Amino acid sequence: MAIRGRSQVALAVVLALVGFVLLGTRAVPFYRALSLAMFGAGLLTVVLAVRAKRDRFRHGGVPFRQLAVGYAPHFLVAAALLTGAWAAWVLVPLAPSPIASLAPGEFRTELREDTHRLDEVMGASASVLGELAAMDLATAADPAAVAEREQLAEIWTRGVVIAAEYDALRAKYRSFSHVDMLTRAGDHADAFRLAFAAFVQQYLDGLRVVELLDGYPSIRNFLNEPTELVPARSYF
Known part of the structure; x- marks a missing residue:
């Protein structure tokens, strides 16, 4: 039955x-x-x-x-x-986490360095967003505005590099679950905190970019074009 x-x-x-x-x-x-x-x-x-x-x-x-x-x-x-x-x-990652294999002392050292690195990335991102907000985007939306588009491309290239930095930190610490939460509860929590902070800040920065640029289809199309340093469709 x-x-x-x-x-x-x-x-x-x-x-x-x-x-x-x-x-x-x-x-x-x-x-x-x-x-x-x-x-x-x-x-x-x-x-x-x-x-x-x-x-x-x-x-x-x-x-x-x-x-x-x-x-x-x-x-x-x-x-x-x-x-x-x-x-x-x-x-849960497919492969064993590199942070789980570190001795507690080594882990704390790398965590401090990566926390400092995250602060630097967040500062660089804030600077890029400030420059982007200060631009005359209405003018940059005109394909004939060569100078403005060159400036926009330079800012965007730095923004893509910053996004890659966020991705690297998230990828490294997203496997926080591999750090034993019973014997190393503090390390487990700190690894989660760093991964989550990188994720949230990257999301907020991306949301700010969308708020600034989503009203300019020509700029979106321009930024989606590949360059020597930036892959195609980097806006999406």
């Missing part, structure tokens, strides 16, 4: 728990792929459970409140499964 209804939701919960245990303990080879498989199977099970419940609700009018209560477990389990899949795909 096919598994249906509450049994399907219960199975999805079990699959979610197995996925989180695999992801958290890293006790078996290919734990990342296995956890993704568990989360994927759990989501498929939830979809089947929703379809089964929808078939039962289809005949006759069902109050919205009853519908909401009836589907609430499905949505909660689906949210947990999606969160786990996102964590496995984004937060």
Whole structure:
């Protein structure tokens, strides 16, 4: 007899728990792929459970409140499964983290250096954004404004380099989960803090760039053209 209804939701919960245990303990080879498989199977099970419940609700009018209560477990389990899949795909790296192999003293030294580097990158980014905001962008939007476009290209090149610096810091410390949070809780938290700070600041800087330039399609097209130092479609 096919598994249906509450049994399907219960199975999805079990699959979610197995996925989180695999992801958290890293006790078996290919734990990342296995956890993704568990989360994927759990989501498929939830979809089947929703379809089964929808078939039962289809005949006759069902109050919205009853519908909401009836589907609430499905949505909660689906949210947990999606969160786990996102964590496995984004937060957990495919290869062992280089920061996890460092001795505590070496880690603290690199962390201090990279924190200082992040401060420098943020300062350079603020300077670039200030120069960009001070430009006459309406004039630079004219393809005939050669001087303004040369200035814009120079500022943009520095901005792309800064974005690469943000990316490097995020990539290095995004594997903070590989630093044991039980024996090295402080290092684990500091690695997360640096990765998160780099991510948030890069997002805020990118948002500011969009606010400044998104109203000028010709500038966007100009910045998307490749140069010797900047790849194509660097604005997008």
